[in-house]
Amino acid sequence: MLRVTLTIACLVAACCGPTGLAADAMESAAARGFRILRTRAYLPPDFDQAVFDQLWTNWPAPDRQAARDADLATRRHLTLDHYGLMPDPDAKDPTTVPALGHVSVAGNGWVMNCLTCHAGKVDGRVIPGLPNTHLDLQTLIEDVRRTKLRLFKAPAHLDLVSATLPLSTNRGTTNSVVFGIVLGTYRDKHMTVHLDRRPPRLIHHDMDAPPLWNVRHKSALYCDAFAPKNPRVLMQFMLLPTNGPEKLKSWEPAFRDILAWIESLRPPKYTGTIDETLARSGRALFRQHCSSCHGTYGTTRQYPQRIVPLEIIGTDPTRLNALTAEHRQWMKAGWLSRYGKDPVVLEPQGYLAPPLDGIWATAPYFHNGSTPTLWHVLHPGQRPVVWTRKNDSFDHKRIGFVTKEFDTVPVSVTTARQRRRYFDTTKQGKSAAGHLFPDKLSETEKQAVLEFLKTL
Numbered sequence: 410m411l412r413v414t415l416t417i418a419c420l421v422a423a424c425c426g427p428t429g430l431a432a433d434a435m436e437s438a439a440a441r442g443f444r445i446l447r448t449r450a451y452l453p454p455d456f457d458q459a460v461f462d463q464l465w466t467n468w469p470a471p472d473r474q475a476a477r478d479a480d481l482a483t484r485r486h487l488t489l490d491h492y493g494l495m496p497d498p499d500a501k502d503p504t505t506v507p508a509l510g511h512v513s514v515a516g517n518g519w520v521m522n523c524l525t526c527h528a529g530k531v532d533g534r535v536i537p538g539l540p541n542t543h544l545d546l547q548t549l550i551e552d553v554r555r556t557k558l559r560l561f562k563a564p565a566h567l568d569l570v571s572a573t574l575p576l577s578t579n580r581g582t583t584n585s586v587v588f589g590i591v592l593g594t595y596r597d598k599h600m601t602v603h604l605d606r607r608p609p610r611l612i613h614h615d616m617d618a619p620p621l622w623n624v625r626h627k628s629a630l631y632c633d634a635f636a637p638k639n640p641r642v643l644m645q646f647m648l649l650p651t652n653g654p655e656k657l658k659s660w661e662p663a664f665r666d667i668l669a670w671i672e673s674l675r676p677p678k679y680t681g682t683i684d685e686t687l688a689r690s691g692r693a694l695f696r697q698h699c700s701s702c703h704g705t706y707g708t709t710r711q712y713p714q715r716i717v718p719l720e721i722i723g724t725d726p727t728r729l730n731a732l733t734a735e736h737r738q739w740m741k742a743g744w745l746s747r748y749g750k751d752p753v754v755l756e757p758q759g760y761l762a763p764p765l766d767g768i769w770a771t772a773p774y775f776h777n778g779s780t781p782t783l784w785h786v787l788h789p790g791q792r793p794v795v796w797t798r799k800n801d802s803f804d805h806k807r808i809g810f811v812t813k814e815f816d817t818v819p820v821s822v823t824t825a826r827q828r829r830r831y832f833d834t835t836k837q838g839k840s841a842a843g844h845l846f847p848d849k850l851s852e853t854e855k856q857a858v859l860e861f862l863k864t865l
Contacts, residue, residue, distance in 0.1 A: 437669075437673075438665070438666045438669035438670075439666070439669045439670040439672075439673035440670070441666040441669075441670075442663075442665075442666035442667040442668070442669050442670030442671070443537070443670045445663050445666060445667055446522050446523055446524060446667060446670070447512065447522070447524075448512065449512060450512040450514055450520035450521075450522065452520050452566065453517070453520070453565060453566075454514050454517045454518025454519055454520050454565065455511075455518065455519055455520055455521055455550075455553065455567050456518055456519060456553045456556075456557070456565070457517060457518030457519070457562075458518065458519075459560065460518075460553060460556050460557060460560065460562065461488065461519070462481070462484070462485070462488075463556045463559075463560065464488050464491075464492075464549075464552050464553065464556055465477070465484060465487065465488055465491070466556065466559075467551075467552040467555050467556065468491065468552075469826070472487075472491065475487065476488070481504075482502070482504045485504040486503075489503070489508055490543075491545075492544070492545050492546075492548060492549040492552075493541060493542075493543030493544040493545050493580060493581070494508035494509075494510060494511075494525075494544070494549075495508055495509040495510060495524070495528050495529065495530060495535050495541060495543075496508065496535065497509045498535045507519045508525075509524050509528050509535065509537070510523075510524040510525030510526070510528060510541070511525065521567075523667075524537060525541065525544065525546075526540070526541050526544060526583060526585070526618045527539075527540065527541065527618055527621055528541060529541040529542055529543065530543060531677070531770040531803060532680050532770075532803040533801075533803075534677070534680075536677055536770070537621075537674070538620060538621035538622050538671070538674040539620060539621075539677070539767075539770060539771070540581075540617060540618035540619065540620060540771060541581070541618065542580075542581035542617075542772065542773065542778070542810075543580065543581060543801075544577070544580065544581060544583070545577070545580045545581075545829055545830075546576045546577045546583055547571060547575060547576045547577045547578070547829065548826055548829060550567045550568060550571040550576060551571060551826075553567070553568060554568040554571065554572070574587075574611075574613070575613055577615055577829070578613075578615050578828075578829060578836075579615055579778070579829055579830075579832050579839075580798075580829050580830050581617065581773070582615035582616055582617050582618075582777070582778045583615060583616060583618070584613050584614065584615055584616075585616055585618075585646075586614065586616055586731060586732060587611050587612075587613055587614075587731070588646065589645055589646060589736075590608060590609070590611065590731075590732065590733065590736050591608045591611070592645060592646065592648040592649070593645065593648065593736055593739050593740070594606050594607070594608040594609070595648070595650055596648055596739075596743075597743070598739065598742045598743030598744065598748070599654060599743065599744060600648070600653075600654040600657055600743070601653075601654060602650045602653065604650060609733050609735065609736075611731075612727065612730065612731035612838075613838075614727045614728060614731055614777070614837070614838035615777065615778070615838065615839070616632075616728065616777060616778070617773060617774075617775070617776060617777060617778030619632070619763065620676065620766075620767055620770075620771050621671045621674050622671075622674035622675055622676045622766060622767060623676075623763060623764040623766055623767075624638065624668075624671050624672060624674075625671075625672040625673075625674070626704075626712045626714075626764045626766070627712075627714060627761075627764070628714060629714065629752070629754070629761075630642060631761075632728060632760050632761055632763075632776040633716070633728070633729055633732070633754070633757040633759070633760055633761060634714065634716060634754065634757065634761040635732070635737055635753060635754040635755075635757050636740060636745075636746075636753060637746055637751030637752055637753060638668075639668075639745075639746075639747070639751050640661055640664035640665040640667070640668050641661065641664070641744065641745045641746070641747070642740075642745055642746070643664050643668060644657060644660065644661070644664050644745070645740075645745055647660070657744075675766075676766040676767025676770070676865070677767055677770055679769045679770075679863040680803075681805040681863070683860065683863050684860050687856065687857050687860040687861075688857070688860045688861045688863065688864050689861075690857040690860075690861075691856075691857035691858045691859070691860045691861025691862070692861045692864075694850065694854050694857055694858050694861070695858055695861050695862075698846065698849065698850065698858075699846070699858070701713070701715070702715050702717060702762035703762050703763070703764065703765050704764060704765075706765075706766075706865055712764050713762075714761065715761070715762050716757060716758060716760065716761055716762075717759045717760060717761075717762050718758050718759040719758060719759045719760070720759075721759070722759055722760055722843050722844060723842055723843030723844065723845060724760060724775055724776070724777075724840070724842065724843035724844055725775070725776075725777050725779065725838055725839065725840040725841075725842065725843070727777075727837060727838035728760075728776055728777065728838070729757065729759070729760065734755065734756070737753060737754070737755050737756075738755060740753050741753035741755060760776060765862065765865050766865050767865065768783065768862055768865055769783070769808050769862060769863050769865070772808070772809030772810050773809065773810065773832075774786050774809070775841065775843075775844070777838055777839055777840070778832070779792075779832065779834050779839055779841035780792055780841050781793070781796050781798075781809050781810040781812045781832075782804055782807035782808055782809030782810060782812070783807065783808040783809055783859055783862055784806070784807035784808060784809070784859060785807070785809070785841075786844065786847070787847040787850070787855045787858065787859060788847070788855070789842075789843075789844065789845050789847060789848060790848075792834070792841040793812070793814035793815070793834070793841075794814075794815065794816055794817070794833070794834055795814070795815040795816065795817060795818050795831055795832065795833050795834065795835075796810075796812045796813065796814050796815070796831070796832050797812065797813050797815075797830050797831045798810050798811065798812060798830070799811045799812055799813045808859060808862070808863065815831075817833075818831050818833055819831075
């Protein structure tokens with residue numbers, strides 16, 4: 410168990426890194442923070458270019474045949490798409506550089522950074538800060554491990570941990586909360602490492618990454634708003650045992666810049682057409698029925714940061730139950746919260762009603778990613794039991810994914826690899842129940858609210 414949890418620590422620590430080159434004196438904190446994410450890694454590489462270029466050999470037919478017949482550049486594009494890795498939008502040729510969510514370690518390979526999960530694509534556009542709903546992390550690392558074995562290359566931390574602990578069970582979501590629990594287990598309140606400790610019973614569950622541009626409106630983090638918004642809390646995913654307290658303290662200025670970058674982000678504007686008359690009607694309905702939780706928008710903007718009790722919101726309770734009271738107390742008592750100077754909620758009673766800026770771009774919906782479109786959010790009784798993305802197109806009518814819907818996972822889906830592309834809301838942590846408030850609206854009113862949400 411200790412070996413597994415130490416490799417989890419290495420996995421999560423790859424999400425962020427310190428500055429590499431000295432920043433220009435005139436560089437803004439936000440620009441510096443983005444550069445930090447793009448330029449330095451803390452860990453040995455997850456895989457190198459040779460492994461990346463052979464990943465296609467693990468694919469099922471006919472994907473494997475298509476890759477075999479393609480030239481190198483096309484094959485690399487296919488590989489990025491197969492695992493949901495985002496191409497670098499600033500690169501002249503994205504096939505010659507690492508994916509946006511990876512940092513290149515000179516001569517050795519690629520290391521994951523925060524943008525693997527927090528840079529996504531919507532309607533064909535790659536956007537830093539948008540959740541990566543294409544990422545299939547578990548499949549990627551399983552294929553990396555198999556490829557390394559064939560090439561007689563040594564396994565890395567991700568290869569080891571993914572063999573015993575799920576990194577993700579659905580495309581576009583990750584088991585990230587558990588990593589934070591495990592990493593905190595081995596630290597006292599001063600961040601000193603104690604390897605003799607053991608993690609609690611872990612409740613594995615996938616989460617849908619939130620859009621980073623909404624952090625600026627919040628004073629607390631995560632879907633239960635239990636943690637304070639400060640640079641140190643961002644650093645909890647770097648708490649691998651080899652990083653001692655003094656090293657962590659030296660990295661705090663870099664994470665202050667990363668937080669500045671996060672708070673500088675703004676949501677993308679809707680790319681389709683908007684019926685302005687209908688949207689105005691929807692604005693009035695939203696203010697009447699939704700604003701007490703989700704806030705008001707425009708020149709009189711107000712965000713209440715309201716926690717909705719679980720018995721009222723009715724959404725899946727697994728995330729709320731998975732984070733232990735001991736972990737919350739550890740954060741409150743320790744360095745991450747400045748020894749309690751920054752508030753930590755020990756017993757949250759529900760989920761935060763999030764800001765809805767850019768909500769049109771952030772499908773799927775709810776904290777577990779169980780609902781594929783805004784139309785389904787507004788029609789609780791018609792949410793699919795099982796769904797899969799039909800293609801990579803954007804559904805401008807329902808606002809979200811173009812999907813196929815099923816009563817059960819098709820019998821033809823027989824492998825774990827295939828199942829990760831089917832979201833089954835009957836599984837633990839994946840329920841699409843709750844948030845029944847739209848049932849108060851008529852069909853015409855729901856359509857007006859949907860039109861208004863495009864404008865945010």
